[in-house]
Amino acid sequence: MSDSSWLGWLLDPFGHAFMRNAFLAIILVGVICGVTGTFVTLRGLAFMGDALAHAIFPGVVIAFVLGGNFLIGALVAAVLVSLGIGAIGQSGRLSSDTAIGVLFAGAFALGVAIISAQRTYARDVAGFLFGSILGVSGDDLRLTGIVGVGVLVVMVVCRRELIAVAFDRTFAQAAGLNLWRWDQLFLLLLSLSIVVSLQTVGNILVLAMLVTPAATARLLTDRLPLTVGLAAVIGAGSGVAGLYASYYLGIASGASVVLVATLLFALAFLFAPHTGLVSSAVGRRLHFPHPERDVFAPTGEGEATLGEATAPQRPAAR
């Protein structure tokens, strides 16, 4: 294949305005979900993410029925459900896992009940569940961009707290952080990320955008900033590749995006540095040294000479 035909192949989708919007939207969604998704995977909140995605449903449906802004409806629903899950979890009588299960199924059923009373039931539900990326308008794109940038800015500004709460809750609490508030802030950011992704990948597959690129990135590096960056790149990359696949193979866009992300995950899982076949070259640079393998410890050097310079001393026991 010659250069020009390659270029043509790549550029062809951009001839259509809806494809340009779709590409921009999926890149935005990939980046946003990659960043928030890293924290979702690190905190083991995949189920919570799925629950929020479903819990948003009645909010969107009610906004749709009333002719209001779907984003606001979705956010109200997400905040209510996350508060409800927090309240049930904090009561101590049920695990938060159980609380999530109860509330998300209930909220989803409420959404289905409302929308089933509408005339265009089947089509609306399909659009909601699987997304309609080719229908992304300029306004949708602007909204996604504004909300997404807002989410990213808040995450960067509050990174220390979010990391501390994710890594070591007892420490974070002892350092004076209000865990409940930071949890709620994170759930809000997560809800926003999900809401702006709904139109692009749909309700069911948004979980994949949150979890899969972040999980792939985690397999490739042990450094947090790099994990976040890689997750964003992998998310956006899967989106673009998936859209090409969708365009040329004629498969549903949301599904093809998620399939590409899953394929990348499988590759990383099989060939990840240290655990896979293609180990060292890239891996060594992305990973921390391993204490036994990579750090050559001269015996008696590091450990024995602690703090000698810092303190003139009495014996330990008086």
Added chain:
Amino acid sequence: MGVGGDRLAISLRLPVGDQAKAGVAGRQPILEHSEHRRGILVGPRERENGFLAFARNDNGQGCRPPDVPVPALLAHDLKPATAIPRLETSALSVHFGDRSALEGVDLRIGAREILSLLGPNGAGKSTLLKALAGVLAPTHGVVLLDGQRVRRPNSRVVYVPQRSGVDWHFPVSVLDVAMMGIGLRRSRWRPLGASDRQAALTALERVGMRRLAGVQIGQLSGGQQQRVFLARALVQDGEILLLDEPFAGVDAPTQELLVDLFARLRDGGKTILYATHDLSLAAASSDRMLLVHHRLIADGPPAAVMTAENLRETFGGRAVLPMPPSSPPGIAVAEREVSRHDQSLGSA
């Protein structure tokens, strides 16, 4: 830090009184909130020289401070300190639902002390540490830090939890973890710089972990992880360190290193309170032992606290006395003569 400079910490063996031991003295601020519950503090208005002091006798009980004028005290080995951390509890009780974890604990913790906290599992050791740190709200009673009621975590009191709650797969390095101690205290708009990195590395050096600074946290052994969290606490630069089971699962060299580090920290003006299960280690390495079993059973120097009666009351049916210090650390399940043990500890 954060407290006025017109204070003085005294950490010395007072040459007066029958076996009176080291005490802490300070100027006015202490008086304003001291309750004189045990007649330990004597205020400046009752004494001419403007100082108040408290002393503890060898039984660990408060006693009248020695009748020494300030200039004479100063003539001794006085180290001025910018602040005297004094943590105290009054009738502290913590309940979880119907269950009482701690009942009526009265405790005073001065500057330059190493305290060990002992008791069986579920006796309320962690609960006490959390209450002192302001992480857990007491059901009754108060925790006071320099007379101010502690209602939430305070930067002067650093609490080091047990390790169990941490996700070891988290993509952070040893250095990253140590830096977390700085990050949360810093304005979010000020990035961490080279000097912070240096401070974290110095703290890691003090716990002997500097050469593993680049390693992912989950790759370390249990004892190494423990030391990293200690480094994170050191970086936070509090005056009082509350450590929950710092010796759990650490090997002998690490244990030695920690004991040595605690002594250095104490001599540098810090207060250390750690919970442990190791009686002999606590007896050998702390200035004061606290035995807890839902209430404070004993409080005082190891020699005074380690009686068969106290231990039986704390740990239940059989008395457990540690082996003499010459033996490897551990707990012998046999009764021994307490007096012999006292001598070997050399209570001066």
